[in-house]
Amino acid sequence: xxxxxxxxxxxxLGVTEDGxxxxxxxxxxxxxxxxxxxxxxxxxxx
Ligand SMILES: [Zn+2]
Numbered sequence: 001x002x003x004x005x006x007x008x009x010x011x012x013l014g015v016t017e018d019g020x021x022x023x024x025x026x027x028x029x030x031x032x033x034x035x036x037x038x039x040x041x042x043x044x045x046x
Pocket of ligand 1: 006
């Protein structure tokens with residue numbers, strides 16, 4: 001219970017209908033996350 005820092009575990013990669021890359025990840029608490037990338041912009045570097 002309570003808030004915690006989600007641990008994003010990479011779950012799957014896919015491509016949307018628009019041709020964007022989509023990265024799906026999820027935390028063990030059940031929260032899910034998705035992040036899309038614009039292929040023409042390249043992958044973001046953090
Ligand atoms: Zn969580």
